[in-house]
Amino acid sequence: MKTLISLIINDKEYEVAVEPNRTLSDLIRYDLGLTGTKKGCEMGECGSCTVILDGKPVNSCLVLAVQADGRYVKTVEGLETEEGLHPLQDAFIRHGAIQCGFCTSGMLLSAKNLLENNANPDETEIRRAISGNLCRCTGYQKIVEAIDSVSGRTEKMGGKS
Amino acid sequence: MTSFAVINSRASRIDAPDKATGRAMFIDDFTMPDMLWGALLHSPLAHARILKIDTSRAKSLPGVRAVITAKEAGLVKYGVSPARYDETMFCHDRVRYVGDEIAAVAAVDLETAMEAISLIKVEYEELPAVLTIEEAMADGAPRLHDEYPGNMCAEVHHEFGDVEKALAACDIVRTDTMQSKRQDGGFIEPQGCIADFGKRGYLTLRTATQVPHYVQRTIAMVLKLPVGKVRVIKPYVGGGFGPKAEANPMEMSACLLSMKTGKPVKMNYSREEVFLHSRARHSFTHTMTTGAKKDGTIMALKNECYLEGGAYSSFGIATVYYAGSLLGGPYKMPNMQYDGYRIYTNKPACGAQRGHGGVIARAAWEQQLDVIAEELSMDPVEFRLKNMMVAGDISCNELKMNSLGMRECIEAVRDGSGWKKKKGKLPKGKGIGMSCGFFVSGAGYSIYRSDTYHCTVTTRVSEDGGTVHVYTGSAEIGQGSDTTFAMITAETLGIPLEWVRISSGDTDFGVDLGAYSSRQTLMTGHATKEAAEDIRRQILGVLTRELKVDIAELDVKDGYVVFKHEGVDFSDLRRRYLREHRGWKDQPEGDRLTFREAARIAYLVRGSIIGKGKYKPQNLGGGHKGAAVGTSPAYGCSAQVVEASVDMDTGQITLEKMTDAHDCGFAINRTSVEGQMQGSLMMGLGEALFEEVIFDDKGRIMNSNFGEYKLPTALDMPDIEPIIVESHEPYGPYGAKEVGEGAIMPTIPAILNAVYNATGVRFWELPLTPEKVYRALKQKSRKKK
Numbered sequence: 001m002k003t004l005i006s007l008i009i010n011d012k013e014y015e016v017a018v019e020p021n022r023t024l025s026d027l028i029r030y031d032l033g034l035t036g037t038k039k040g041c042e043m044g045e046c047g048s049c050t051v052i053l054d055g056k057p058v059n060s061c062l063v064l065a066v067q068a069d070g071r072y073v074k075t076v077e078g079l080e081t082e083e084g085l086h087p088l089q090d091a092f093i094r095h096g097a098i099q100c101g102f103c104t105s106g107m108l109l110s111a112k113n114l115l116e117n118n119a120n121p122d123e124t125e126i127r128r129a130i131s132g133n134l135c136r137c138t139g140y141q142k143i144v145e146a147i148d149s150v151s152g153r154t155e156k157m158g159g160k161s
Numbered sequence: 162m163t164s165f166a167v168i169n170s171r172a173s174r175i176d177a178p179d180k181a182t183g184r185a186m187f188i189d190d191f192t193m194p195d196m197l198w199g200a201l202l203h204s205p206l207a208h209a210r211i212l213k214i215d216t217s218r219a220k221s222l223p224g225v226r227a228v229i230t231a232k233e234a235g236l237v238k239y240g241v242s243p244a245r246y247d248e249t250m251f252c253h254d255r256v257r258y259v260g261d262e263i264a265a266v267a268a269v270d271l272e273t274a275m276e277a278i279s280l281i282k283v284e285y286e287e288l289p290a291v292l293t294i295e296e297a298m299a300d301g302a303p304r305l306h307d308e309y310p311g312n313m314c315a316e317v318h319h320e321f322g323d324v325e326k327a328l329a330a331c332d333i334v335r336t337d338t339m340q341s342k343r344q345d346g347g348f349i350e351p352q353g354c355i356a357d358f359g360k361r362g363y364l365t366l367r368t369a370t371q372v373p374h375y376v377q378r379t380i381a382m383v384l385k386l387p388v389g390k391v392r393v394i395k396p397y398v399g400g401g402f403g404p405k406a407e408a409n410p411m412e413m414s415a416c417l418l419s420m421k422t423g424k425p426v427k428m429n430y431s432r433e434e435v436f437l438h439s440r441a442r443h444s445f446t447h448t449m450t451t452g453a454k455k456d457g458t459i460m461a462l463k464n465e466c467y468l469e470g471g472a473y474s475s476f477g478i479a480t481v482y483y484a485g486s487l488l489g490g491p492y493k494m495p496n497m498q499y500d501g502y503r504i505y506t507n508k509p510a511c512g513a514q515r516g517h518g519g520v521i522a523r524a525a526w527e528q529q530l531d532v533i534a535e536e537l538s539m540d541p542v543e544f545r546l547k548n549m550m551v552a553g554d555i556s557c558n559e560l561k562m563n564s565l566g567m568r569e570c571i572e573a574v575r576d577g578s579g580w581k582k583k584k585g586k587l588p589k590g591k592g593i594g595m596s597c598g599f600f601v602s603g604a605g606y607s608i609y610r611s612d613t614y615h616c617t618v619t620t621r622v623s624e625d626g627g628t629v630h631v632y633t634g635s636a637e638i639g640q641g642s643d644t645t646f647a648m649i650t651a652e653t654l655g656i657p658l659e660w661v662r663i664s665s666g667d668t669d670f671g672v673d674l675g676a677y678s679s680r681q682t683l684m685t686g687h688a689t690k691e692a693a694e695d696i697r698r699q700i701l702g703v704l705t706r707e708l709k710v711d712i713a714e715l716d717v718k719d720g721y722v723v724f725k726h727e728g729v730d731f732s733d734l735r736r737r738y739l740r741e742h743r744g745w746k747d748q749p750e751g752d753r754l755t756f757r758e759a760a761r762i763a764y765l766v767r768g769s770i771i772g773k774g775k776y777k778p779q780n781l782g783g784g785h786k787g788a789a790v791g792t793s794p795a796y797g798c799s800a801q802v803v804e805a806s807v808d809m810d811t812g813q814i815t816l817e818k819m820t821d822a823h824d825c826g827f828a829i830n831r832t833s834v835e836g837q838m839q840g841s842l843m844m845g846l847g848e849a850l851f852e853e854v855i856f857d858d859k860g861r862i863m864n865s866n867f868g869e870y871k872l873p874t875a876l877d878m879p880d881i882e883p884i885i886v887e888s889h890e891p892y893g894p895y896g897a898k899e900v901g902e903g904a905i906m907p908t909i910p911a912i913l914n915a916v917y918n919a920t921g922v923r924f925w926e927l928p929l930t931p932e933k934v935y936r937a938l939k940q941k942s943r944k945k946k
Contacts, residue, residue, distance in 0.1 A: 034183070035183070035186070035189075035190035036182065036183015038187065038189075038349075040349040040350060040351065041867050042431065043868065045866060046349055046867050048350075075183070076181075076182065076183035085178075085182070089181040089182060092177070092181050093174070093181050096171070096174070096835070098180045098181060099400075099639040099641065099836055100350070100397070100639025101177075101179075101397060102187060102400060103349050103399075104180050104181060105183050126875075127876045127878075128876060130875045131874040133875075136347045136400050136840070136843075136844070137400055137639050137640075137836070137840045138843075139836075139839030139840045139842055139843035139878055140874075141878065141880070141881050142836060143875070144875065
């Protein structure tokens with residue numbers, strides 16, 4: 001039996017009928033076509049499916065779509081604004097923080113959440129904030145450097161999640 | 162010093178904007194109209210005879226469109242090396258590991274496909290399984306493959322020089338045994354694919370692979386299709402590191418299911434299936450005897466290795482050779498003996514993984530060399546410098562180092578880490594260690610015996626002259642190859658990077674053996690450069706005729722044609738260009754002829770401007786059997802210093818700093834080179850400290866997930882200082898050679914040597930879990946009392 005839910009993803013309202021066992025990640029990816037959110041393990045371990053749900057980063061593979069009813073979701077597709085790329089996106093590109101790119105969406109959202117709660121994180125705080133996002137390519141260092149380069153500029157970042 | 166406009170810079174990767182915005186398409190991001198979903202049935206037993214497969218209930222489940230087993234798939238044998246084709250698409254008489262594929266289903270959705278899988282009834286007669294090398298080699302042990310008695314998948318026996326004689330004349334001889342555990346590839350994107358068999362009999366397979374070319378050939382062979390009717394397309398791939406460098410049963414199943422149903426079929430591995438399919442790092446047991454003179458000269462190495470290989474060969478034939486041949490350098494050593502054995506066991510097949518075959522050999526030997534240096538009261542850095550090969554040297558197993566910045570690497574990490582201030586002066590629990598290593602820059606020979614080019618590149622200038630489009634079958638898997646080839650093209654043509662597009666990873670674009678053995682920068686780089694030179698020659702050739710100037714008078718820089726001498730009148734060319742572009746807003750102006758104008762005129766004269774490039778290695782040395790595994794046009798090398806802190810009460814190891822210098826010949830993209838170094842070190846750190854695939858006594862993986870199989874997180878990684886050394890490889894495009902795998906070579910032994918320096922304990926078994934370290938520290942303090 002499908003349930004009708006409504007939720008706001010990247011400032012756009014969606015009304016969808018979902019099966020009770022549909023995960024938020026599958027809803028986002030397969031039903032709504034927002035494939036920027038990735039799936040690496042479907043057990044909440046790799047962080048590739050990280051989205052921001054009502055201001056908190058979550059593994060969307062561990063959230064049921066029905067649990068997102070009436071809530072706000074931010075995915076990687078919602079980071080760019082009319083003014084251009086989000087400063088974190090720009091920093092990831094410039095610092096070489098992206099190799100295969102599969103973890104990138106989740107990393108960006110974890111980093112965004114960090115900077116919104118802590119404008120000037122130290123290196124350990126940055127590392128802790130992305131420790132739930134596995135990356136097998138970069139050794140994390142250029143990701144940490146990219147995030148660090150944006151810290152302290154949070155006020156310019158605008159946007160809400 | 163030549164200056165470059167594009168290469169050797171820190172240009173942003175061309176795929177980064179798409180990846181940063183979620184636009185980049187990976188395999189699971191694709192869907193097709195009317196697409197079916199597929200699923201696989203895996204063996205629950207490690208070793209059993211198949212008595213009966215009943216698919217009737219699965220077939221009659223509503224929504225199921227096809228069920229295939231060996232009966233439908235046939236029994237064409239395949240594998241990686243033609244010398245060991247020991248797999249069939251599905252098991253028909255026997256299953257050989259927990260995970261072996263028995264059947265596949267296509268249905269209207271994934272849930273139905275999985276339900277159908279659960280309805281397939283297989284009757285087994287369980288057979289005794291062999292899960293360790295000892296069990297597999299025991300007298301009377303059950304045999305996995307009838308053709309391979311003693312479960313001996315492959316053995317190698319090499320001797321260069323006279324090892325016994327050399328050892329007898331040595332002042333110091335040491336024997337140590339080191340053991341590693343199975344590692345998983347740990348790429349974050351599981352394998353997936355979509356196969357579409359069209360109505361005209363052409364098969365298109367989109368798949369997360371490192372090697373579209375080999376997948377194309379294997380699929381064609383197994384499904385009995387002409388190679389030309391099989392097209393393999395690689396979308397963006399979420400990491401590979403080796404295990405994605407061969408065709409897998411899921412790809413073949415999707416193709417056959419599409420052929421049976423006439424519809425596109427999508428399949429994905431779950432994370433558990435990634436572990437089951439494996440094809441990742443073997444478990445190695447090396448016993449090494451090394452002899453040296455009192456003055457520290459290394460004289461001989463006797464290396465014996467047993468590889469626990471799993472149920473099939475996969476890349477294992479190459480692995481067992483590499484585990485010997487990759488110790489031929491980077492030290493001068495006149496005598497080397499190697500005896501390698503790869504053993505079949507009832508476990509998932511191991512294959513290639515970053516640093517293929519050489520990582521544990523390197524770990525064992527470099528730790529042993531440290532022990533020898535200590536016994537000789539020599540500083541480990543000085544000991545290594547004393548024995549170092551130099552450019553032009555040929556190893557005893559005929560590996561020729563045409564360039565070798567090994568000494569520069571050692572000096573760079575010594576000075577960069579403050580080695581002299583720290584070595585021997587750190588408090589208990591803190592340690593510093595170093596190591597060296599090297600790796601091939603592309604396998605010298607293709608996996609199947611062939612005279613084929615290793616890569617072909619076709620580059621096409623758009624007819625307006627404004628865009629240069631590179632077509633290559635090479636595989637961007639995250640390492641940055643697309644950016645590398647775009648940069649080489651821009652540099653060679655003298656145009657901005659922004660004018661270059663690249664389409665890669667498609668077998669329709671020609672032959673490229675793919676992303677393995679750290680081959681693409683050197684090999685595809687050569688072909689890319691040649692294709693760009695071809696275009697340059699064609700365009701400038703037209704200009705010489707149109708403008709009546711000698712070709713030597715012409716060059717292209719920053720997108721403009723440069724004339725060596727002033728006063729060349731190109732107004733007629735400009736007039737012709739402008740006439741064809743009335744009303745356009747971006748007309749060329751000023752007193753310089755643009756590349757765009759020149760390219761357009763060349764098109765008007767010659768038709769489409771298409772450049773061709775190709776590459777295969779020069780004739781490489783090595784007459785002995787197996788010499789093909791290890792010979793390469795060039796070798797990358799590196800040195801590392803690791804600083805470690807060990808909690809003497811708990812055994813917990815924390816790495817504080819890693820200093821890494823790598824000779825990549827010439828850095829096409831400096832940021833990408835550093836990224837490969839940092840990523841390599843992370844993979845080495847994981848294998849050294851905590852990564853291990855664990856099995857129960859039935860051959861089932863106990864930790865086939867990222868909760869229990871531990872990959873390094875951002876908190877586990879220390880600060881890494883990457884130092885790029887450039888030795889200018891004569892056989893590399895612009896002097897470039899590998900960085901993707903060589904950089905992992907010194908990591909594990911540098912960690913082992915640092916841990917010894919901190920604790921006074923040598924560890925000869927990986928990984929160095931806190932429990933293992935704690936027990937060893939306790940044992941040591943007990944001995945002292």
